[in-house]
Amino acid sequence: xxxxxxxxxxxxxxxxxxxxxxxxxxxxxxxxxxxxxxxxxxxxxxxxxxxxxxxxxxxxxxxxxxxxxxxxxxxxxxxxxxxxxxxxxx
Amino acid sequence: xxxxxxxxxxxxxxxxxxxxxxxxxxxxxxxxxxxxxxxxxxxxxxxxxxxxxxxxxxxxxxxxxxxxxxxxxxxxxxxxxxxxxxxxxxxxxxxxxxxxxxxxxxxxxxxxxxxxxxxxxxxxxxxxxxxxxxxxxxxxxxxxxxxxxxxxxxxxxxxxxxxxxxxxxxxxxxxxxxxxxxxxxxxxxxxxxxxxxxxxxxxxxxxxxxxxxxxxxxxxxxxxxxxxxxxxxxxxxxxxxxxxxxxxx
Numbered sequence: 591x592x593x594x595x596x597x598x599x600x601x602x603x604x605x606x607x608x609x610x611x612x613x614x615x616x617x618x619x620x621x622x623x624x625x626x627x628x629x630x631x632x633x634x635x636x637x638x639x640x641x642x643x644x645x646x647x648x649x650x651x652x653x654x655x656x657x658x659x660x661x662x663x664x665x666x667x668x669x670x671x672x673x674x675x676x677x678x679x680x
Numbered sequence: 681x682x683x684x685x686x687x688x689x690x691x692x693x694x695x696x697x698x699x700x701x702x703x704x705x706x707x708x709x710x711x712x713x714x715x716x717x718x719x720x721x722x723x724x725x726x727x728x729x730x731x732x733x734x735x736x737x738x739x740x741x742x743x744x745x746x747x748x749x750x751x752x753x754x755x756x757x758x759x760x761x762x763x764x765x766x767x768x769x770x771x772x773x774x775x776x777x778x779x780x781x782x783x784x785x786x787x788x789x790x791x792x793x794x795x796x797x798x799x800x801x802x803x804x805x806x807x808x809x810x811x812x813x814x815x816x817x818x819x820x821x822x823x824x825x826x827x828x829x830x831x832x833x834x835x836x837x838x839x840x841x842x843x844x845x846x847x848x849x850x851x852x853x854x855x856x857x858x859x860x861x862x863x864x865x866x867x868x869x870x871x872x873x874x875x876x877x878x879x880x881x882x883x884x885x886x887x888x889x890x891x892x893x894x895x896x897x898x899x900x901x902x903x904x905x906x907x908x909x910x911x912x913x914x915x916x917x918x919x920x921x922x923x924x925x926x927x928x929x
Contacts, residue, residue, distance in 0.1 A: 599902055646856030654910040676854050677833035679863040680720040680808035
C-alpha cells in the first residue's frame with residue numbers, strides 16, 4: 591500500500607522539506623501514524639497532548655473532505671491525502 | 681436606469697457574454713458589505729467600485745499603521761493613524777462617482793452584526809481573524825445572505841462562495857479556532873484572493889458562470905498552483921445544519 595500525503599507548505603520544515611511523503615496504511619489514521627513514524631515532529635500539528643486529532647486541521651482524500659471521523663476513513667493504494675491547516679489572514 | 685455616461689463607462693464589461701445592460705443594472709442595484717478594508721478589503725473594494733456595484737458598506741474598526749502598507753493598497757503614508765474606512769472612502773470616492781460607499785468604523789460583534797448586515801444582498805469576508813469570520817458566516821446563514829470567503833497566509837490564499845442552505849458554509853469546512861497571531865503576507869496574495877472573491881460577487885449578482893460553491897479553492901503562490909478541494913454540507917453544522925438539506929450546488 592502506498593499513499594501519497596501532500597504536506598502543507600507551512601509544515602515542510604517538519605518533513606525535512608519534503609512536499610509529498612509516501613506512507614502505508616489502510617485508514618487515514620494508519621497513514622498519519624506512518625507519517626509521524628517517518629517525521630515525529632509533525633505529530634504536534636496533528637494531535638493534541640491527549641492524542642486527539644486537532645480540529646483546525648482538515649484532511650482531504652483524493653481532494654474530498656474526509657470529515658467526519660477522518661481517521662477511520664479507508665484508503666487504498668494510489669490514494670492521495672492533503673493535510674490542510676486553517677488560515678485566517680486578511 | 682443607466683445613464684449614457686454609465687453605459688460608456690461600463691461598455692467593456694457590458695460586452696461580456698451574458699452580462700449586457702441588464703447585468704450592469706443589477707450591479708447598480710446591488711448592496712454589498714465588505715467586512716474589512718485591509719489586505720483583502722482594499723482590492724475587493726477597488727474592483728467592486730470600478731465594476732459599478734451600486735452600494736458598498738465598508739466595515740472596519742481599525743486605524744492605518746505603517747506595517748499595513750505593504751498590502752493594504754487603499755492606504756498610504758499620509759493615512760497613518762486615520763480610520764481605515766475614512767482613508768478607503770476618500771480613494772474609492774475618486775474612482776467612481778456612481779457608487780455609494782458607507783464607511784462604518786465599528787468592530788463587528790454579536791451585538792451589532794444583525795444591524796450591520798440588515799438590508800444588504802451579499803457579504804464579502806475580508807477579515808483577518810477567525811472568530812469574526814464565524815460571526816459573519818452565522819449572520820449570513822441566518823439572514824440568507826450569500827457569503828464570499830477569502831483568507832491568506834504568506835503566499836497562500838483560499839476562496840469559497842457560500843449560498844446559505846444550499847452549499848457548504850465556512851463552519852462546515854472549518855470547525856476549530858486557531859490562536860490569533862501576526863501572520864506573514866505580501867500584498868500580491870490578498871490582491872489575487874480578493875480579485876477572485878470580487879469575480880464571484882460580480883458573477884453572482886449578474887447571474888453568469890459557475891460559482892465556487894462547496895469547493896475550497898486553494899491558491900499556492902509558492903508553487904504557483906490552484907487546487908480545488910471538494911467540501912460538503914455538514915448535517916450537524918452548528919451554523920447551517922438546521923436548514924433544510926438541499927443539493928450542493
